[in-house]
Amino acid sequence: MNKRQLLLQGVNLGMIITSALMIWKSMVLATGSESPVVVVLSGSMEPGFYRGDILFLYQPKTPAQTGDIIVFNTDGREIPIVHRIIKVHERAEGSPPRLDILTKGDNNWGDDRSLYPRGQLWLNTGHIMGKVVGFLPHIGRVTIIMNDYPWFKYALIAALGVVVVTSKEG
Template identity: 35%
Template sequence: MEEWKKEVAWFLVAIVVVFGIQAGLRVALHTDSPLVIVVSGSMEPVFYRGDVVLLKGVTNPDQIKVGDVIVYKRPGYEYPIIHRVRYIYTVKIDGKPEKCFVTWGDNNPVPDPPYPTSDGLLEVQLPDGYIAGCVPTYAVEAKAEFVFPKIGLIPLWIRNALGLG
């Protein structure tokens, strides 16, 4: 076999393996995005920009404890947010009691802002009297399980070079 054909074959095998691993992780970890690249410094020194975080889907809000790092979607934000749970509250959303999570990045001085819901902004009063946003259960996608340091820097650099980041 000619050398270039071998290289193309290995490249194709590598692509199939990568997509196979991604599909397997989706099933095994119960999430559409089992690997995410950290795009901000809000969680330093735990996660740095360019780290890749392995996520596990959350199927029950009781799986989330204070101190866990969760990933949630927020309306109006392009990327999911990955921050630490500091408090857990039970609130009424659409007339039903539901858990919500006060979060903020380890490198941020204040909690995340109030979360927009169909009932208005979701916020709670913390023990110190501060009013903080609270992330509803339905917005939580996953929990952080493991970090692979810096392996996402190249894709971030490429996205920035192409004006996509």
């Protein structure tokens, strides 16, 4: 392979990566959510959502309500949680009024207070990453497989590398 072909492949790869980032940033701006697409990683919301379902999020302008399914993250947690709001308390302190939110997984026995940081009994609107507005079933299973079996991720990358190299030779 000559230098010109190598440079062209590098430019094409850069355009693919840049396009993907532009699409992601456009979705962030359009939805108002820092993470507009998430994958369900546990069975806590079954039968509504199963492991591997892809959820689409939107940050609504209206306050959270009981029954909304939200994705939230608390301090000290790396992975966001998808659960339903079961209680909302409005405090008249300040403007706009502050909301105290309690969540629960549909498939769980109790509320989520055990998942919140020690001493925290409620979520507030700052913890909410977005409200679930749509989903694609089972499409995110590849993500779960790559997280559960890291060797699969490396095997997939190696296989893609072999395909790219052999397709360029032929």
